Amino acid sequence: MSMPETAATPPATGAVREITFGQAIREALAEEMRRDPRVFIIGEDVAEAGTPFKVLSGLVEEFGRERVIDSPISEAGITGLATGAAMTGMRPVVDIMFGDFLTLAMDQIANQAAKVHYMSGGKLKVPLVVRTTLGATRRSAAQHSQSLHAWVSHVPGLKVALPSTPYDAKGLLKSAIRDDSPVVFFEDKMMYTMRGGVPAEEYTIPLGVAEVKRPGGDITIVATSSMVHVALAAAEALAAEGISAEVVDPRTTMPLDTETIIESARKTGRAMVVDEGYERYGVTAEIAAVIAEGAFQYLDAPVRRLGAMHVPIPFSPVLEDLTVPTPETVAATARALCGRA
Amino acid sequence: MAKARGSRVQRPTPAREHEVLASVPRDQWLAVYTQMLTIRVFEEHVHDLWRRGKMPGLAHLYIGQEAVAVGVCQALRPDDYITSTHRGHGHCLAKGAAADRMFAELLGKAAGYCRGKGGSMHIADPETGNLGANAIVAGSAGIATGAALSAKMRGSAQVAACFFGEGALGQGVLYEAMNMAALWKLPVIYVCENNLYNEYTHYAETTAGEMAARSAAFAISTTEVDGQDVRAVYAAAHAAVQRARQGGGPTFLLCHTYRFHGHHVGDVDRSYYRSKEEEQQWRSGRDPLRILADWLRAQGTAQPDDFERIERSVRALVEAAVQFALSAPYPEASEVHQDVYA
Ligand SMILES: Cc1ncc(C[n+]2csc(CCOP(=O)(O)OP(=O)(O)O)c2C)c(N)n1
Numbered sequence: 255m256s257m258p259e260t261a262a263t264p265p266a267t268g269a270v271r272e273i274t275f276g277q278a279i280r281e282a283l284a285e286e287m288r289r290d291p292r293v294f295i296i297g298e299d300v301a302e303a304g305t306p307f308k309v310l311s312g313l314v315e316e317f318g319r320e321r322v323i324d325s326p327i328s329e330a331g332i333t334g335l336a337t338g339a340a341m342t343g344m345r346p347v348v349d350i351m352f353g354d355f356l357t358l359a360m361d362q363i364a365n366q367a368a369k370v371h372y373m374s375g376g377k378l379k380v381p382l383v384v385r386t387t388l389g390a391t392r393r394s395a396a397q398h399s400q401s402l403h404a405w406v407s408h409v410p411g412l413k414v415a416l417p418s419t420p421y422d423a424k425g426l427l428k429s430a431i432r433d434d435s436p437v438v439f440f441e442d443k444m445m446y447t448m449r450g451g452v453p454a455e456e457y458t459i460p461l462g463v464a465e466v467k468r469p470g471g472d473i474t475i476v477a478t479s480s481m482v483h484v485a486l487a488a489a490e491a492l493a494a495e496g497i498s499a500e501v502v503d504p505r506t507t508m509p510l511d512t513e514t515i516i517e518s519a520r521k522t523g524r525a526m527v528v529d530e531g532y533e534r535y536g537v538t539a540e541i542a543a544v545i546a547e548g549a550f551q552y553l554d555a556p557v558r559r560l561g562a563m564h565v566p567i568p569f570s571p572v573l574e575d576l577t578v579p580t581p582e583t584v585a586a587t588a589r590a591l592c593g594r595a
Numbered sequence: 596m597a598k599a600r601g602s603r604v605q606r607p608t609p610a611r612e613h614e615v616l617a618s619v620p621r622d623q624w625l626a627v628y629t630q631m632l633t634i635r636v637f638e639e640h641v642h643d644l645w646r647r648g649k650m651p652g653l654a655h656l657y658i659g660q661e662a663v664a665v666g667v668c669q670a671l672r673p674d675d676y677i678t679s680t681h682r683g684h685g686h687c688l689a690k691g692a693a694a695d696r697m698f699a700e701l702l703g704k705a706a707g708y709c710r711g712k713g714g715s716m717h718i719a720d721p722e723t724g725n726l727g728a729n730a731i732v733a734g735s736a737g738i739a740t741g742a743a744l745s746a747k748m749r750g751s752a753q754v755a756a757c758f759f760g761e762g763a764l765g766q767g768v769l770y771e772a773m774n775m776a777a778l779w780k781l782p783v784i785y786v787c788e789n790n791l792y793n794e795y796t797h798y799a800e801t802t803a804g805e806m807a808a809r810s811a812a813f814a815i816s817t818t819e820v821d822g823q824d825v826r827a828v829y830a831a832a833h834a835a836v837q838r839a840r841q842g843g844g845p846t847f848l849l850c851h852t853y854r855f856h857g858h859h860v861g862d863v864d865r866s867y868y869r870s871k872e873e874e875q876q877w878r879s880g881r882d883p884l885r886i887l888a889d890w891l892r893a894q895g896t897a898q899p900d901d902f903e904r905i906e907r908s909v910r911a912l913v914e915a916a917v918q919f920a921l922s923a924p925y926p927e928a929s930e931v932h933q934d935v936y937a
Pocket residue numbers: 298327329351355358655681682730731732733759760761762763790792793794858
């Protein structure tokens with residue numbers, strides 16, 4: 255995937271390098287581990303292997319096996335251990351190889367890490383990051399392709415980030431590691447090799463601040479993670495037809511920057527939401543409701559949403575490709591909303 | 596190779612093993628050899644299809660471990676159950692799946708066992724008792740144990756064999772399931788294939804204590820075998836199946852083995868986690884096909900031209916299966932909505 259120029263332009267000052275999404279993640283981790291000796295990584299094949307996606311390559315060489323810990327295949331166990339370590343002075347970053355395996359760690363995430371701070375009357379903190387992946391179309395079938403960020407966004411106490419560019423990935427991950435609440439951080443595994451500009455000098459991006467990835471006046475397309483690029487491609491096609499689409503990337507679903515989203519919808523008068531999670535009961539529904547509540551009087555059409563089809567993700571490429579939004583389906587929906595179908 | 600400690604960890608007694616093995620007609624070992632070779636050649640073609648860009652996604656090859664699947668499945672009835680793993684092609688074939696429909700599944704075609712919806716890691720074939728391969732490590736521990744519970748409740752005398760790699764020993768659900776299997780004397784056989792590596796990490800770095808001590812702690816009958824010797828695997832599996840059918844409860848069968856290829860087809864540079872020498876030692880000295888072939892030759896059961904004949908027919912069958920799959924149609928788009936709910 256090439257980086258559209260309009261997406262996540264880094265600040266103009268200082269040197270900017272083109273690096274991959276995977277490198278941006280690695281840089282964020284390395285910088286935070288240098289900065290704070292309490293930060294450590296735990297997960298399956300994170301050390302010498304650097305994960306199956308090679309995202310962590312080189313970290314064990316710099317930080318050693320004490321801080322880049324290869325674990326058994328024990329998602330529940332490592333997330334539980336990390337929660338306990340976080341409650342007692344460390345700042346763990348757990349690596350859950352595929353987002354689908356969050357289910358194995360779910361009690362630790364949703365019943366333990368998420369609730370400790372509140373249940374203890376604010377006395378205990380869980381500065382924990384769970385890094386994991388989302389995204390289909392890798393031909394990995396139903397247990398390795400899901401985008402389950404809605405599951406964790408649903409649980410009070412968890413913050414949830416899902417960056418769409420190398421720039422956002424680095425800045426958001428650094429903030430996530432510094433945050434005193436548990437953060438689940440989703441990386442699209444199809445995006446690891448995508449390149450983009452990242453400043454050489456240090457920066458962070460606060461959790462809860464959306465970014466307009468492409469300004470426009472006719473329709474708002476709120477899109478997350480991989481779907482930002484799908485939306486940008488659709489916006490490009492729509493521009494050629496005289497429809498000016500504004501692409502808004504919330505960057506985090508919790509906290510959610512409702513202000514930026516509502517403001518855009520009020521301005522354009524039409525809105526749709528695109529996300530790779532299952533469409534039913536998902537992130538798209540939540541954001542659509544936010545828009546409906548905040549911009550109802552300004553809207554010329556009902557809010558539309560596009561998510562993954564309500565089916566387990568099939569293996570066969572001819573079927574899998576039907577299950578996720580594409581630039582074509584996004585553009586078609588936008589056209590219909592603009593009365594141009 | 597890890598040796599089990601503790602009095603409850605058994606090797607099959609030589610006399611008993613001898614008796615079981617002696618009861619197998621010589622010709623049957625030729626059939627066993629044919630099955631193992633079919634798996635080997637099947638996997639070679641999978642590798643080839645992937646390298647030629649004909650197979651979507653990845654696959655985890657079973658080459659080197661053939662004796663485990665075939666040895667265990669030889670001891671099962673057609674209506675007995677198995678559950679399999681991400682490295683599952685060998686289990687599926689050994690339980691009776693047809694190569695052509697398997698290849699069709701691997702290529703995402705409608706003629707595949709799962710109509711193209713499952714792919715390499717999810718082949719299920721209820722007609723041969725295969726309740727499905729599973730891409731979640733230890734994901735089928737509950738399913739296999741539940742099938743055993745069901746068999747017991749229905750009084751069917753079926754047993755269930757649950758295949759998993761030693762990496763699954765990291766997952767809690769396995770211990771929950773084993774505890775219940777032992778408590779309720781369920782007819783399930785936990786087949787742990789210790790091929791030394793959890794992906795790219797040696798088991799010694801992820802597995803405390805002795806593997807066999809885990810099941811022994813639940814008082815589950817535990818047997819350790821050379822997973823490269825199909826006759827030894829068969830003898831142990833046969834004993835476990837008999838015990839299970841007679842109401843004697845579960846067995847933990849720990850098979851020491853090795854995968855000759857990478858964790859998956861894309862795992863080409865392996866030097867950072869295991870040496871070429873180690874791979875070479877297993878390939879040349881511990882090849883399950885050669886071990887059986889040597890025995891067959893020494894027994895005078897097979898002559899060189901028998902092996903050539905078998906190889907020719909296996910290759911012809913597998914090649915035809917590949918051709919079938921390559922020319923088979925993809926599913927219709929409308930199928931994407933089918934079978935979400937029963
Ligand atoms: C719950 C879960 N965690 C992680 C993975 C990723 N993964 C796939 S195979 C594998 C290693 C499995 O090792 P083992 O069980 O020994 O089987 P082998 O690959 O050696 O056959 C891992 C970690 C997974 N599929 N499921």
